[in-house]
Every structure is written in C-alpha cells, then in structure tokens.
Amino acid sequence: MDLSKLCIHTITTKPWNLETAIPKYAAVGIGGVSVWRDAAQGFSGGIESAGEFIRSEGLDIVSYVRGGFFTALEAAARQKAIDENKRIIDEAAALGAPLIVLVCGATPGQSLFESRKQIADALAALVPYAQSAGVRLGIEPLHPMYADSRSAVVTMAQTNAICEAVDHPYLGATVDVFHVWWDDQLEQQIAAAGKADRLFSYHICDWKNQPEDMLNDRGLMGEGVIDIERIGSWVEQSGFSGYEEVEIFSNRYWAMDQDEYLALIVDSYRKLKGHR
C-alpha cells in the first residue's frame, strides 16, 4: 500500500530519537515527518544537519512542532513570546520545515475573548517575519479541555476568525481530529478554511471512549469514537491534498516495543484508507 501521504510526528514514537526514528519511518515507506522541537534540538549535528539527514533518508519535512503560547497578562511577557516564536521560525527555516504548528496559549485569570485578541495581535506582528523566512504558521485549535492554560482557540470557527482578522497568506489552520471532532460546525468551518486557502495541515489519531488521561491516552485510528473517514472527506473536499499526520500521545504506546507500535500505526492507517 502507498504510504507516501502518511506522515508521523516524532513525538508519536517518543522513545526513539531522530537518528533512530527517521530510518524506521523510511524503511516502511512513510512519506513525511513532523519534527518536534526537542527531537530536532537533540540531534547530534544541530538543526540544519537534522534537516539534511531527514531529506537524505527520503522523507519530507511536513511541519515543525510547536510555536505559540502568545497570551499573558503583561505586555512585556507577550513581546517575549513573539521573540521566542521568531527563534522557532528561525529553527524551522534551518530545518527546512515549511510550516510551524501553533498552540496559541491561554492565561488563567484572563477571559478567552481577551486571550484570542492577544493571539490575533501577536500573529499580526509575527507573520511578516514568518513570510521572510518562508515558513507558514498553522493555528491548531485545541480541545476545550485545554482552554485553561494551553489554548483559548478551541474551534475551527475561532481559528478562521483569527485568520480573517490577520489576513495573511502565511497564516492558516491545522486541523487535528482529536481536538475538533465534537464540533457541530466542523464541516462548514473546514470548508471555509479550504475556500480561503488556509487549511495548512491535518492530524489524525482517535479519541478513545472515556480516556484514562487528559493528555496521554490518545488512540490509534479506529480505536475510538471519531469518524475520521468522514472528517477526512471534508478535508479532502476542501481542497487539501497534503499529508495525513499521525500525532499520538500515549503512555500505553510509548511503553511498548516501538517497532511493533510502528506496525500498528501503519496497519490502522491502512484500515482507515480502506485496504483491509
């Protein structure tokens, strides 16, 4: 089966460092990788050589994960976040990643409306820098269970609204089925993002029935309640033709043999695509 549009996030196989993970992905025919910051920074030769290594193994670098966390009570702290995100853009450029995924932040004690305004302001300030580096920025709305301190952006509608307010070709959306599957406006908002050429990337995994952990109990595709095939069809119909990126945080899967786990990932992707 063709795995050329399958991408894996390095954090999915967290026990493997980049030196180990990339040849493993390449050996089974996976087309792309999204590189987490710690994986790139941990590479022995530095970030630029990490990019060269990945390309020499025949893999596309799909995105650099992650920037964001723009909100804060004080203006000085918000400026510090913008500066930090410029460094992240520099790193993505050095790696050769065309996209940074953004977890936009939220500040306890501050309304989500105010936080979203701060996020839009920060992105307006940042996006010219991203363009000059040739790196696009994808806002990833997170599940509302992370609205306390991780992301005031919890829906695709809010993502699209921020993109419209900033209105720049280097700012768009990252859809992760785990975060948005519950939303009754999802189909329309994916279509709206696609129509505006703002759907930049697409993450898959599954929401298990009654997860044991709010962070690290994600499921493989097919293991949970999300109709990934349906959401995938909306994404495709919106005009998106990029990678399907497997991003799974799971204490259970991190604890198992990672070669066996990689085989499970490929198998669940195969089943999702109808090759049973």
Add this chain to the structure above:
Amino acid sequence: MDLSKLCIHTITTKPWNLETAIPKYAAVGIGGVSVWRDAAQGFSGGIESAGEFIRSEGLDIVSYVRGGFFTALEAAARQKAIDENKRIIDEAAALGAPLIVLVCGATPGQSLFESRKQIADALAALVPYAQSAGVRLGIEPLHPMYADSRSAVVTMAQTNAICEAVDHPYLGATVDVFHVWWDDQLEQQIAAAGKADRLFSYHICDWKNQPEDMLNDRGLMGEGVIDIERIGSWVEQSGFSGYEEVEIFSNRYWAMDQDEYLALIVDSYRKLKGHR
C-alpha cells in the same frame, strides 16, 4: 451571611449518607439540596420518607440527579431508556423533587447529530409523562470531553435547539459552569434560554488549571479558571432567581474530613458572593 439560595448536591459530600448530610447542611443554614439517585435509594425508609426527612430538616429539594442516557443503536434499547426515565420521574415525584437533571447520553459509533436527534425524540415521548407527574426535565449540556459516551449535547445552543424542537414548558436547561465556561456563545445562549423561560437550574464549581482527572478533580469556586461571577451575572440577567447548586466531584475533597470540607464550600461561596 444568607445561604438560603445555596444548594449542595449530595454527591459533593459523597462520604456522607443522606441521614448525615441533610442535618449538616441544615446546621450551617444551606437552603437547598439536590439529591442523587443513590443517596435517595440508600435512605433507610425509602424515597418518600427521604423527601419527608429533608423537608422536616427545613431544606428545599431542588432537583433529582440524574436521568437521561437516551441514545442507542437499537430502537428497543432507546425505548428501554424511556421506560427507565419514567421510573426516575416516579422517584422524583415520590421524593418531592420538582426537577430532574438529564445527562442525555452518546453512543460510540454513532454520529453526535444522530444522537441529538434521538435525544429530542426521546424527550418528546417523555415530557407528557413528566408533566403529569409534576416534574420538570433539565437538559444539562456536558463538556465536549464527555461527548464519547456521556452526552452528545455539549453546548447551550444545542440544548436550546432541542428545547425548541420539543417545545414543552416542562423541558428546559441546566447550566453547569464546569461544562460550558469555554463556549464563546454562552452569554447569548443563556439569555435565549432565559427569554424562553427554559433556564431551570444552575450549577457551580470550578475548572482547575490542568485537572489531574477528567471526572473527579473539580475545584471549589475560586480555585480555578472560570469567571463564575460573570456567568452568574448572565444567569441572573436572564431572569433566573433559583438556587446556586454546588456540584463537585473530587477525589481530593472526598478524602478529607467532610465537616472541614463543608466549611470550605461555604467559605468559597461567601467569597464568590463578595462577602470576604
């Protein structure tokens, strides 16, 4: 301070049975109690005498918790759920509770749109029975992190839509700040519910920053990120003048001395109401 509009859910002080909890609540001047089904069923003299006991201690019975779980793949199972909810209505009437709180259900493998349709159908079938028993039904939208198998209704907008579709004076909404605080449509949707005389009850607690557990790590008012005062003002402006019901599931608080915990509840309520 006047605690006559403060209500506590029996599950909040779960280690106490009804015989213990009611006099404890009464002793500190709390006005109302919402009775969980297990607490009523565990009362030695049966449900009717549980009601008499509570009233004899000077407390109002605010609601009976909980009915619902209307969704299922098979029609026979959905009919069974309606029958079970008729029994719950009978119990509420025997107790003397004017309201049942509904957790409406969700079925893994079934779309949330279909589940919400099933919920509306079940409620249309059930609400005449509730009226003849003199018991109102309050749909409680749950947080989207419970959309896998507990509730396909995750917003006040969806709650209002179901109420409009069924259109019956005995069907309305229960707002719990824990479940809806993140929703950017909350203010408008609370106002809409109030305008239609459909805001039946109001639950308070707090969402802690990065809870340790998806179910049982709720915070006392003031301990988390929710602007309860603001949401409370929307509820008040909508015309609601009923109880503020403290419903907290917390392994931490259940493990402590319940007299001390009750004092903390009263203290956090006092602070919320501005009596510092």
